[in-house]
Amino acid sequence: MESTQYAVIGAGLAGAATAWQLASRGHEVTLLERSTPANDAGSSHGSARIFRYAYPEEFYTRLVQEAKNGWDELARLSGKELITPAGAVDYGALRQPEQLAGVLESCGIDHELLSAEQARTRWPQIAFDTQVLWHPGAGVIDAHESVSSMVDQAVAHGAQLLTNWAVDSIVQSDSGYVLTSCDGRSLAAGNIVVAAGGWLPWLLGSLALPSSFIAQMPSLEVRQEQAYHFPYADASDTAYTPWPTFIHKRAGWQAYGLPGGRDAEFRGQKVAQYNGGKILPSAAEQDGRIDPENRRRVVEYVEKYLPGLIPEPYAETTCLFTNTPSEDFILDRVDGITVLSPCSGHGGKFAPLIGQLAADLATGAGSVPEQFRLAAIGAR
Structure with a gap:
């Protein structure tokens, strides 16, 4: 043995x-x-996970600051870019961008608090509905x-x-x-x-x-989450995307999105409903199937809030969330x-x-x- x-x-x-x-x-x-x-x-x-500093309390934001030192060390040792810079926008009535801005201010993290109009001017591909927190230090982690x-x-x-x-x-x-x-x-x-x-x-x-x-x-609540890749409406975004990562939280709905990277052949945005998947006893019971109702809800969300995307997913996937x-x-x-x-x-x-x-x-x-x-x- x-x-x-x-x-x-x-x-x-x-x-x-x-x-x-x-x-x-x-x-x-x-x-x-x-x-x-x-x-x-x-x-x-996969290649697309959000790296961000914005949290409603300093505890987690300061932990992200500590974690970034480890990411930098790993990048140095591996010689790979493991976090692609993209920045992040947070908005929606329940996301409370003002509170997030206060936390980032306390932790010394670069950020801006923008009106919906200012944000729409900067990112016309997103239909913002509240004030928007922007912090440029966010990015996309290549998990694999x-x-x-x-x-x-x-x-x-x-x-x-x-x-x-x-x-x-x-x-x-x-x-x-x-x-x-x-x-x-x-x-x-x-x-x-x-x-x-x-x-x-x-x-x-x-x-x-x-x-x-x-x-x-x-x-422990194990969910089989579902994510969808939508193509950019502007073909020029294929080579270089100005899209930030985003979290949009409003009553009854929380969505997130990020440049899909290798997962999306670098030609689309990964969008999902947070905790929108079915609950499983454990990972052993996952089946990898997409719920048509969830797909419909996300497509409708894209149609309403993400005019910079074509609301027809060209790829979709499942992933496990395990929640306390x-x-x-x-x-x-x-x-x-x-x-x-x-x-x-x-x-x-x-x-x-x-x-x-x-x-x-x-x-x-x-x-x-x-x-x-x-x-x-x-x-x-």
């Missing part, structure tokens, strides 16, 4: 970041992935290349990557834990980090966790198991920092914000 000091379950953004951090600190690490890193059945595939880069760094520091290694059970042993795969392979580990995203609800019963720890776990009730991340540890779920649809931008925090927690080298501990999450 093979053995390792740290077994990290899941090679998405969170797991890859954790493996990179642990390995770079000299720890023996085995990264287990049920398929391949950043595969289409998880939450970290980011995962690949972090896995490469982990392996370069001695980590072992095992693909097609789906965890079936975990039992305690005298020296730690024994993990068994669905095809019968076994791995002994002194410590475990679980970064399984939408697979976490399915794995919880197999993790050898104390009942008191599990009792604090909030309900408060949309805060889970980062906690009991015995030798660290549970890591930086999700709720906004975790990707924090990946390098989450890896650092998880490595601190798993090794005892540091602490994590109390807001991410189960006791705090359960109290909200």
Whole structure:
């Protein structure tokens, strides 16, 4: 039986970041992935995720500032541009752009608060309906290349990557834990980090966790989200797009969009309804099917609010969101198991920092914000 000091379950953004951090600190690490890193059945595939600083409270905005240092380091080490600059606009009555502007002001982040008319002049392809927050430091994360880069760094520091290694059970042993795969392979580990995203609800019963720890776990809502790629109405946008990323939040509806990058063959915008997909027991029950009603709603939204797009999607995809009730991340540890779920649809931008925090927690080298501990999450 093979053995390792740290077994990290899941090679998405969170797991890859954790493996990179642990390995770079000299720890023996085995990264287990049920398929391949950043595969289409998880939450970290593709080339288009929003990187932004705008949050309604300073806590997350300051964490983004910390995470950016990790992104810069990863870009330096990999020699790749992992975040493409695009800027971001936030608007809609429930998005509260004035409040967001106040947070960015407090954190020293470059931004402008524009009237709807000023914004429409700058971006006529978007039909703004309220004041607009613009912050130019936002961009688009290439999730697949980011995962690949972090896995490469982990392996370069001695980590072992095992693909097609789906965890079936975990039992305690005298020296730690024994993990068994669905095809019968076994791995002994002194410590475990679980970064399984939408697979976490399915794995919880197999993790050898104390009942008191599990009792604090909030309900996890796994959604099969749906996103659509719409072509630019102006053909010149194919070569270079002046489109920012956007979040538009109004009563009963929240939409987001971003340049689709490689996912959209660089010729369209990725648009989706936030948390508009069906709820699943876990990632194991996803089917990859698009709901026609959701497609209709998004097309109607594009027709009304995005005149710079042709309201006929030329590509569509599904992706998993795994939400906690408060949309805060889970980062906690009991015995030798660290549970890591930086999700709720906004975790990707924090990946390098989450890896650092998880490595601190798993090794005892540091602490994590109390807001991410189960006791705090359960109290909200």
